[in-house]
Amino acid sequence: MNGLTLEEWRGLYAEGGSEPARILHTLRASLRADDPAWVHIVGESGLDAQLSALAERVAALGGDRAALPLYGVPFAVKDNIDVQGMPTTAGCPAYAYEPAAHAFAVARLVEAGAIVLGKTNLDQFATGLVGTRSPYGAVANAFDPTRVSGGSSSGSADVVARGIVPFSLGTDTAGSGRVPAGFNNIVGLKPTRGWLSTRGVVPACRSLDCVSVFALTVDDAELVARAAAGYDEDDPYSRQWPRGVPRREMGQHPRLAVPEHPEFHADAQAEAAWQATLARLRQAGVSLVPVDFSPMRELAKLLYEGPFVAERHASLGAFVERHPAEVDPVVAGIVRQAQAYTASELLQAEYLRMALKRRIERIFQRCDALLVPTAPTHPTLQDVRERPVAANAELGYYTNFVNLADCSALALPAGMRADGLPFGVTLVAPAWHDCALANFGRCWQQLAPWTLGATGRAMTRGAARAPSTPCEGFVRVAVAGAHLSGMPLNYQLVERDARLVERTTTAPAYRLYALTDTVPPKPGLARASGGAAIDVEVWDIPVGHFGSFVALVPAPLAIGTLELADGRCVKGFVCEPWVLAQARDITAFGGWRNYLDYLTAVPA
Incomplete structure (x- = not known):
C-alpha cells in the first residue's frame, strides 16, 4: 500500500476486487496520533459515514465505479481548509471551529469518490515556509529528520512523500504549495488563482490565496x-477558465527563461544540483535563456517587506490582538508589521506591483516559461530555531512573487543532491497555462524519472500519457489526413491556437480511404467491421475557434466522434459513406502518412 499512485489505487478496486472499507480502515488504524504530520485523523464512525455516502453515489450511478475518477482514494487536507465533521484549527487550537460544510474544493473531490483520511499540520495560519511554526510540533523532512519539511503545507507534503496517501490539498500564497514539494521529492501544483475556489479556506492573504495539490x-x-x-459563484475570487487562452504549447524544444545570476545562499549542494538540471535540459534540446531576475525579486519583497502584509492583518489582526498568548510569536510579529503602513503606501505598492508584473510578462513574450530552483537552500531545524525570520525569508526567494504576478506554477522533483536531500525545480507561466506546465512536467517526468516521494519506489518509465480530457475552454479533435503536422491544412489548426496533445491511433474499428478529386488530397475515415487502428494526431482547439474550424470542413468530410485506442472518445474527421465506393481502401497502410510515403516511393 506504500506510495501507490492514483492508477494503482483504481486498480485495487477494479472489477469488484478489494473493497474500500477493508483497505481504508486498515490504513486509518496504522496512523499514529502522535505523528506531527497530522492534526486530526478521521475516526472509525467518520470513515464509515464517508464510505456509506460513497456507496450511495455509486448506487445512483447504476453501480458504475468507473464514473467516479477518485473512487475510494484516500487523501489528506491541510488544516486551514474545511472538512465537515472535523475541526479546522489553522494550526491554532484557540481558533478552532466546526465547519458546517466541506470547502468547495474538498466537496468536489468527495463527489469524485475520494475519502478524507484526516487534517494535516501547517505553519500557523499558513504563515511560513518552514513547517515549524505550529503548536502541534515541527514536521520533519521525509528524508532527513534534522531538516525542515518546508511549509506552510508541511503535513500535507509529508504524508504524500511517505506514501500514506496518493495526494493531498495544501494552500499557496507565497510558496506553501511548492517549497514542501521540493523538499520532499513530490509534485506541487500551484494553480492559477481562482481556478480552484478558496471558499471554506481560512484566509491568509485572500486576494492571493490558492488551494494547491501535492x-x-x-x-x-x-x-x-x-x-x-x-x-x-459564492467565492468572489473564483474565476472561470477563459476561452481563447493564448497558445502556450512548449513542444519538443521549449525556450525556458532562467535566472541570469541564481542565488543559493552559499548552498553549494543546491547550486550543483541546479547546474546538473540545466545540463540535462540542454542535452534534451531545451533552450535556456538567462534573464534579469530583479523584477521578480523586487515584486517578492512587497509581500512581507512592504505594505501588502496588511492583507494578513485584515484576515487575522483582530484574532492576534485578542489571543496574543495563543499565536506563534513569529506569526504575530509578521501580522503586526501591517500597523506600520498607511493606506497611501499600500496603493503605491499596488502601482509598483503592476509595473513589475508588466516587466515579467515581457519575459513570457519571448520564452515559454520561467524555470527556477524551488528553493535556494535547505535549512536544518536548528537553522530555523536560530534564525526564524531570515531562514524563512531565504526560502521564498523563488516563490514569493508568483501569486503577485498572477502566474501558474508547477514544482517538480529534479533528482537528489550529493548529500542525499531532494532537489526541486519550479516552472512558472502566466495565468491559465496550467495545462502547458503539466504537459512539460510529463516530459520532464520521462526525461528524469524520480522515485516516488520518500517511498523508494521507482517511477515507471514509459511513454508520457496525455491528459484524458482537455483543459477547460478547449475541444479535443483527432485528425488523420491533411491536418496532420506538416500537412497542407495543418495551418488551419495552428492559426486557431490549437495545440498538439499526442500522436496515437484509433480503436481497431476503422477503415481509411483515399478520396478522389480532393484538393489537397485527403483521406476519409469510416467505422466498419473488420477495421484496423489508424494513425491520428489529437489536438486541443480553443472553444472560441472551434466553430470557425468546423466551417472549413468540406463535404464529404464532417466532424463526428472517434474512438481512440484506449477507449476515449473525441471529436474527429469522419466521411459520408456515399463516396467510399469510388475511393481507394488504404487501411492496410495504417495511416495517411504511410500511404503518401508509399506513393512517393513507387516509380511513376
Missing part, C-alpha cells in the same frame, strides 16, 4: 486539480 506524479496532480476545480 501528488507523487504530474498525471495525478493534474487529475486531482481538474476534479477539485470549478467556478464557484
Whole structure:
C-alpha cells in the first residue's frame, strides 16, 4: 500500500476486487496520533459515514465505479481548509471551529469518490515556509529528520512523500504549495488563482490565496486539480477558465527563461544540483535563456517587506490582538508589521506591483516559461530555531512573487543532491497555462524519472500519457489526413491556437480511404467491421475557434466522434459513406502518412 499512485489505487478496486472499507480502515488504524504530520485523523464512525455516502453515489450511478475518477482514494487536507465533521484549527487550537460544510474544493473531490483520511499540520495560519511554526510540533523532512519539511503545507507534503496517501490539498500564497514539494521529492501544483475556489479556506492573504495539490506524479496532480476545480459563484475570487487562452504549447524544444545570476545562499549542494538540471535540459534540446531576475525579486519583497502584509492583518489582526498568548510569536510579529503602513503606501505598492508584473510578462513574450530552483537552500531545524525570520525569508526567494504576478506554477522533483536531500525545480507561466506546465512536467517526468516521494519506489518509465480530457475552454479533435503536422491544412489548426496533445491511433474499428478529386488530397475515415487502428494526431482547439474550424470542413468530410485506442472518445474527421465506393481502401497502410510515403516511393 506504500506510495501507490492514483492508477494503482483504481486498480485495487477494479472489477469488484478489494473493497474500500477493508483497505481504508486498515490504513486509518496504522496512523499514529502522535505523528506531527497530522492534526486530526478521521475516526472509525467518520470513515464509515464517508464510505456509506460513497456507496450511495455509486448506487445512483447504476453501480458504475468507473464514473467516479477518485473512487475510494484516500487523501489528506491541510488544516486551514474545511472538512465537515472535523475541526479546522489553522494550526491554532484557540481558533478552532466546526465547519458546517466541506470547502468547495474538498466537496468536489468527495463527489469524485475520494475519502478524507484526516487534517494535516501547517505553519500557523499558513504563515511560513518552514513547517515549524505550529503548536502541534515541527514536521520533519521525509528524508532527513534534522531538516525542515518546508511549509506552510508541511503535513500535507509529508504524508504524500511517505506514501500514506496518493495526494493531498495544501494552500499557496507565497510558496506553501511548492517549497514542501521540493523538499520532499513530490509534485506541487500551484494553480492559477481562482481556478480552484478558496471558499471554506481560512484566509491568509485572500486576494492571493490558492488551494494547491501535492501528488507523487504530474498525471495525478493534474487529475486531482481538474476534479477539485470549478467556478464557484459564492467565492468572489473564483474565476472561470477563459476561452481563447493564448497558445502556450512548449513542444519538443521549449525556450525556458532562467535566472541570469541564481542565488543559493552559499548552498553549494543546491547550486550543483541546479547546474546538473540545466545540463540535462540542454542535452534534451531545451533552450535556456538567462534573464534579469530583479523584477521578480523586487515584486517578492512587497509581500512581507512592504505594505501588502496588511492583507494578513485584515484576515487575522483582530484574532492576534485578542489571543496574543495563543499565536506563534513569529506569526504575530509578521501580522503586526501591517500597523506600520498607511493606506497611501499600500496603493503605491499596488502601482509598483503592476509595473513589475508588466516587466515579467515581457519575459513570457519571448520564452515559454520561467524555470527556477524551488528553493535556494535547505535549512536544518536548528537553522530555523536560530534564525526564524531570515531562514524563512531565504526560502521564498523563488516563490514569493508568483501569486503577485498572477502566474501558474508547477514544482517538480529534479533528482537528489550529493548529500542525499531532494532537489526541486519550479516552472512558472502566466495565468491559465496550467495545462502547458503539466504537459512539460510529463516530459520532464520521462526525461528524469524520480522515485516516488520518500517511498523508494521507482517511477515507471514509459511513454508520457496525455491528459484524458482537455483543459477547460478547449475541444479535443483527432485528425488523420491533411491536418496532420506538416500537412497542407495543418495551418488551419495552428492559426486557431490549437495545440498538439499526442500522436496515437484509433480503436481497431476503422477503415481509411483515399478520396478522389480532393484538393489537397485527403483521406476519409469510416467505422466498419473488420477495421484496423489508424494513425491520428489529437489536438486541443480553443472553444472560441472551434466553430470557425468546423466551417472549413468540406463535404464529404464532417466532424463526428472517434474512438481512440484506449477507449476515449473525441471529436474527429469522419466521411459520408456515399463516396467510399469510388475511393481507394488504404487501411492496410495504417495511416495517411504511410500511404503518401508509399506513393512517393513507387516509380511513376
